[in-house]
Amino acid sequence: MKIKATLDRIPGGMMVVPLLLAATLNTIAPDLLRIGNFTQQLFVDGAGTLIALFLLCTGAQINLRNVGVSLGKGATLLTVKWAVGAVVGLIAYMFAGDNGLWLGLAPIAVIAAMTNSNGGLYVALVGQYGDKTDRAAYSLLALNDGPFLTMVALSIFGAMGFVDGLFSFTSFISVLLPIVVGMVLGNLDEDMRDFLNKGSSMLIPFFAFALGMGINFGAILEGGLAGIVLGLLTVFVTGTAGYFVFKALKWNPIVGAAEGSTAGNAVATPAAIAAASAGFAANVDIATVQVAASTVTTAILLPLYVAFLVKRLEKKGVRLPEDYLTKESKTQAS
Structure with a gap:
């Protein structure tokens, strides 16, 4: 069987196919692989560890x-993602009805979903279509985990005062440290750099499968049409904005588009915000299911959207990532 050759023919196949396969399995038979020990640790609970190892291998380059x-x-990815999400959230607040909803969406859900991004998806997509500097950019993106940037947006809007303690500097360092360790190893020893370089591509389908085991298609039904709309906004508005900003800067535009997702940890943001300010308590439940639906929708749709953008570039004769390699990446590759 030509499994690898088949996956290579599918745009983003090394990431998309394992993720969708696992999501289908998790929806139909969620306990099938949750049997403990090595099986569960690799195929269900291993996403964080595998992504950390991927980042270490990337850091070495x-x-x-x-x-x-x-x-x-x-910094560019972080700024574009936050700015676009905050602006759409502001529009949602300005035009919300008497029930506090805009087009059926809770404004707090809009900001929580659109200013946050799925680091695992970003790493997988950039691992296939980006270069080493694109992968290392993930070190700054940890800042949009959790409710911190949502709080910043709300404080700017005057909707609530800034609340300390919701962003953990330790959490940020914990994301950055594997990259730093890899960077130290790679700069101390060229042989270690070459050795770790082999691990980057190999890890992608494994952590993609583990990410898929955290997705249940039922979340789309629970979140309803509004949650799907939120996912569409996240992919096509924030992803497209990132695409064109990176294109204008003459960087790989696919890397900009790879930020158009919502991470699973964003599901907890509405409750965290409501705990800090009771004024948001009324729409916490609906906001939570809408963010959950956006998480699932973007996990499925973003790889497909990126594949479409890749095909569009290829028809114009663009080679990825070769035509967008920075001078630094070309130097490292030579």
């Missing part, structure tokens, strides 16, 4: 003399 490129890309 970074030359410390060129780290500024990765930070610039990460």
Whole structure:
């Protein structure tokens, strides 16, 4: 059987196919692989560990003399994602009806879903279509985990005062540390850099499957049409904005589009916000299911949207990632 060749022919196949297969399995028979020990640790609970190892392998490819490129890309991704999500959230607040909803959406759900992104999806997509500086940009994206940036948006809108304690600096460091360890190893020893480079691509289908085991298609039904609309807004508005910003900066636009998702941890954001300000308590339940629906919708739709964008670029003769390699990446590759 030509399994790898088949997956390679599918845009994003190394990530999309395992993720959808696992999501289907988790929806139909969620306990099938939850049998403990190595099976559950690899196929169900292993996403975080596998992504951490992927980031370590990626970090080893970074030359410390060129780290500024990765930070610039990460800061751009973070800013675009937050700014677009915040603006759409502001529109939702301005035009919300008497029930506090805009087009059936809770404004707090809009901000929570659209300013947050699924790091696992980003890593998988960029691992296939980006270069080493694009992967390393993930180190800054940890800032949009949890309710921190949602709180910033709400404080700017005057909807509530800024609340301390919801962003953990320790959590940020915990995301960054594997990349730093890999970076140190790679810069101390070229042989270690070459050795760890082999691990990057191999890990993608495994953590994609584990991510899929956290997806249940039932969340789309529970969140209703409004939750699906929120997912569509997240993919097509934030993802497209990132695409064109990166294109304008002459960076790989697919990397910009790869931020158009909602992470699973965003589901807890409405409740965290309501705990800090009782004024948001009324719409917490509906906001929570809508963010959950957006998480599932974006996990399925974003890889397909990225595949469409890749095909569009390929028809124009663009090669990914070769035509968008930075000078630093070309130097490292040579």
